[in-house]
Every structure is written in structure tokens, then in C-alpha cells.
Amino acid sequence: MKTTPDERLRALELRAHDEMARVEAFCADWPKLVDEDRHGLHSVVICGAGLSGLSIAFALKRRGIRSVHVIDQSEEGREGPWITCARMQTLRSPKYLSGPDLGIPSLTLRSWYEALNGADAWDALDKISRQDWMAYLTWFRGTVGIDVENSTMLSSIDPAEGGLALTLTKGDGASRTMTCRHLVMATGIDGCGGPRIPAMVRALPKSAWTHSNEPISIDFLGGRDVAILGGGTSSFDWAVAALEIGAREVTMFARSADLPRTEVLAWTNFPGFLGHFADLPDLERWRFAHLYFNFKVPPTQEQYDRACRHPGFIMQLGCGVRELSMDGGKIRLTTANGIFHADHLLLGTGYEINFALRPELVGLIEATAVWKDRLQPPQGEENAMLAGHPYLGPGFELMPRHAEAGWVSRIHMFNAGALASLGPISNGVTGLKYGVPRIVGALVKALFIEDSNRYLEALAAYDEPHFDPGIDEDVTTSREVLA
Numbered sequence: 001m002k003t004t005p006d007e008r009l010r011a012l013e014l015r016a017h018d019e020m021a022r023v024e025a026f027c028a029d030w031p032k033l034v035d036e037d038r039h040g041l042h043s044v045v046i047c048g049a050g051l052s053g054l055s056i057a058f059a060l061k062r063r064g065i066r067s068v069h070v071i072d073q074s075e076e077g078r079e080g081p082w083i084t085c086a087r088m089q090t091l092r093s094p095k096y097l098s099g100p101d102l103g104i105p106s107l108t109l110r111s112w113y114e115a116l117n118g119a120d121a122w123d124a125l126d127k128i129s130r131q132d133w134m135a136y137l138t139w140f141r142g143t144v145g146i147d148v149e150n151s152t153m154l155s156s157i158d159p160a161e162g163g164l165a166l167t168l169t170k171g172d173g174a175s176r177t178m179t180c181r182h183l184v185m186a187t188g189i190d191g192c193g194g195p196r197i198p199a200m201v202r203a204l205p206k207s208a209w210t211h212s213n214e215p216i217s218i219d220f221l222g223g224r225d226v227a228i229l230g231g232g233t234s235s236f237d238w239a240v241a242a243l244e245i246g247a248r249e250v251t252m253f254a255r256s257a258d259l260p261r262t263e264v265l266a267w268t269n270f271p272g273f274l275g276h277f278a279d280l281p282d283l284e285r286w287r288f289a290h291l292y293f294n295f296k297v298p299p300t301q302e303q304y305d306r307a308c309r310h311p312g313f314i315m316q317l318g319c320g321v322r323e324l325s326m327d328g329g330k331i332r333l334t335t336a337n338g339i340f341h342a343d344h345l346l347l348g349t350g351y352e353i354n355f356a357l358r359p360e361l362v363g364l365i366e367a368t369a370v371w372k373d374r375l376q377p378p379q380g381e382e383n384a385m386l387a388g389h390p391y392l393g394p395g396f397e398l399m400p401r402h403a404e405a406g407w408v409s410r411i412h413m414f415n416a417g418a419l420a421s422l423g424p425i426s427n428g429v430t431g432l433k434y435g436v437p438r439i440v441g442a443l444v445k446a447l448f449i450e451d452s453n454r455y456l457e458a459l460a461a462y463d464e465p466h467f468d469p470g471i472d473e474d475v476t477t478s479r480e481v482l483a
């Protein structure tokens, strides 16, 4: 009998719960402590309900951590880049990578896709569309029961007794304070900074340019001449998007004379590297991160071919833009290959690590250690960009720049800012299966050790009967007497 997609998804959810029961996916409850949530502290607040935040919330739930609160500034179903600022057709990640499922087969992307479209459709699929990926994450969230407080922005972080005081601001501007023992910043690719905007671009009127992280429609580019800064993947996403809504001409300007061809994430995807990069000495991590950041992210073959097929697409490689100015309502680009004009500028310039760009982090700058505070690289191996990255501990925790700032280690940066310290295990699908167990292991350890004396008290008071000899107390006494 033919079943509907909803019926098949329902059956899949039941199968997922059955599988979780079979593998004891959810551990037994932790012993209750006397005045457990003293001071009204949440055990963990997770800021960000995207791929990472949902996976970490699921893993904490499996480890029996109570009082976990997840927030996201986005509306429900619009978390992350997938249906907001992303403009590519498909993810770059291979479809077979395991993600938030954390090993439960019926929670995988494949099971969800096959339930909806059948096994043949999965076999025929090259890469998952970004819209389907978002639909899968939304289904996953509902199936494993992760509650999220959406339209809630974390706007500041301060120390508090036994934890942190967070200022949460709602869409209507109302704010309140929430306290927690640990905070996870699952805030994505710009979680430790923001879009990289060259100074010469900032000098132009904002109406003249758009960065790839802006979730806006670009229909206004129809019939117009567009210039793109950068030759990496987001620049090709821009090119295809602009050409397909009818831009007259799209010219991509890239400093490098050649296009990036190698996806560094493909090399990193082995247990030694993803599992133990974080355990390497500082200088080795510095050297790996230096090499890693030298790889630019190539476009997908599909995006590249799509752009090149279009007669209005021009690539100016080895052509850095030296100066930008407005010229009679148009943008004048002074480049290595001469002067060009465009109606609008699209930035494929990526992101930078800079706490000053984030309201919730600016207050942490003075207290937080960065790499230049912990490592003086050998001569010739300096790297100003890396030196400004946060120097994180093995549980993604911020490290204090001075003794009075120990409280910052309750903040765990599970975002792109963690790469130099822990490797690519918190910035996408590939490393997720290594990053999530590492941060959750650290959180569970911290929550237990911080309360170990209270667990000792709880054990001392423990008298749960697990055996009933079926005889009264005073009989027991007589038996002793007898014995």
C-alpha cells in the first residue's frame, strides 16, 4: 500500500526512537542533589541552534545533563546560513558524512532523504540541496526533542556567582538576565568575528556593496553590471546567483592568478587529525593551522560550470583591486588590469576573527588569551591573522589572559574561532563527529567535578532499597542476635 511522505517520516521517527532505546542512547538520570539548581543556574546554555547547537544539545541530553537551555536569534527554521545568506545550490560536503545523528542510523540525512524520496533517489543524489539540509535539521530537532528559544539574542556575558550572567534580548528589544554554569557559543562561521570588509570598500556608500553573509534578495541586480571581489567558493555562489537573476555582466576580480582547486577538509577527514589535533604541542598546531588557512575554499564543480556557461561571466584572475571610488553613480575599480566600472559590488571576501565585531564578545577582549599571548613562533613563521585567534583549552574553553579572569573558561567557543586551537571540528559537517564528543565530554566532566563534593554527600545519604528481605527491621535485629 502506497504511503505518504509524512507517514514514512513518522515511521522513521518511531524507528529512530526504537534504535535509541536499543543502544541505551539516553543514560540514566544523574543523582539528584540537594537544592540542585541553587542560584537558579542552568547547567549549560547553548547559544546557536544550528547544526552544532542542535548536535551538542542532543549529546548533552544523551548524557543526562538536565537544565540545558538553547537560544537562537533567528526565527524558528531559519537558523544558520542554509536558507538565509547561502546562495549555493547544494552543500559542498559529501552526502554520506554523518552529522547530528551521532551514530543513530535512523537519524541520518540518508534515512530522512530515503524516507521522503526513496533509496533510488538517494543513490542518484550528488550533493544535498541547502533547502533539503535545512528541512533535515528541522526534522532532526523535532525528532530528538530539542527545545529552542528562538528570536532571542545573546547580547552580553558577565561573571556571576558559580557561573555566568547572560543578557538575552528579544526581537522587541526586551532583555532579561539568565545565569548558567557553562555557555556554549555554537555561533557558526562568524561566531568569533564577522564579515571581512576591506577598508576601501567601507569607504563606499553601503548601497554600493553587499557581503555574502547578508541574507538579502539581489533581484535589484537584474540588467546591471556587477563586480565580485574574491575568487573562492562564495564568489562563485554570488556569480551564479547574480547571473541567474539577470545581471547584464558579472566580473570576478581575484588577486591570485589561479583558482583554488583543493578542498583541504577532504585531507583532514581522518581520526588521527580530527581526533587529536587538539592534543598537539602549540608550535605544531600553529604550523598545521598556518598551512590550513593557506588553502582557499574552491567552488563546487557544479557552481563553476554553471557560472562559466553564462556569456555574461568574466574572470579577471591575477587582478587585485587597488582602489575603489564612486564615479557618476557607478563604482570605479582601479585594478592591476586597468579601470573597470560596475553598478554594484558583491564581496566574496570571507570572514575574520575579531571579538570587537560581536556585541556579546567585545566585553571579553581584555580578559581572554589569544595565540600571541601563548606562543612566540620562530622567526619567519609569524602569522598576524593566527596570532589574533582565541587560544582555547581542550574543551573549547576560553583561557584567561590573567589570573582574575578565570571565569572566561566557562565559555566554550564551538565555532570557526576554534580552528587554530582544536582543528576543523566545530565549523561544519566534516569534523562534527569529533567536535561534539570532545565538547560534551568536557562539559560533563566540569559539571561533575564542580559538584563532586555534593555528589559525595549524596552518596553518603544514599539508601535506596534494591533488596527486600521481606522481613521487618526488628526481626533483622533478632537474627543478628541469633547469629
Ligand SMILES: Cc1cc2nc3c(=O)[nH]c(=O)nc-3n(C[C@H](O)[C@H](O)[C@H](O)COP(=O)(O)OP(=O)(O)OC[C@H]3O[C@@H](n4cnc5c(N)ncnc54)[C@H](O)[C@@H]3O)c2cc1C
Binding pocket: 047, 048, 049, 050, 051, 052, 053, 071, 072, 073, 074, 078, 079, 080, 081, 085, 086, 087, 088, 090, 091, 092, 093, 152, 153, 154, 155, 186, 187, 188, 189, 234, 360, 414, 415, 426, 427, 428, 429, 430
Ligand atoms: C554560504 C555557506 C555555505 C556553507 N557550506 C557548507 C558546507 O557545504 N558544508 C559544511 O560543512 N559547512 C558549510 N558551511 C560552514 C557552515 O558555517 C557550517 O557548516 C554550519 O553553519 C555550522 O553550523 P553551526 O551550527 O556551527 O553554525 P550556524 O549554522 O551558523 O548556526 C549558528 C547560529 O547561531 C545563531 N547566533 C549567532 N550569534 C548569536 C547570538 N549572539 N545570539 C543568539 N544566536 C546567535 C545564529 O542565528 C545561527 O542560527 C557553509 C557556510 C556558509 C556561510
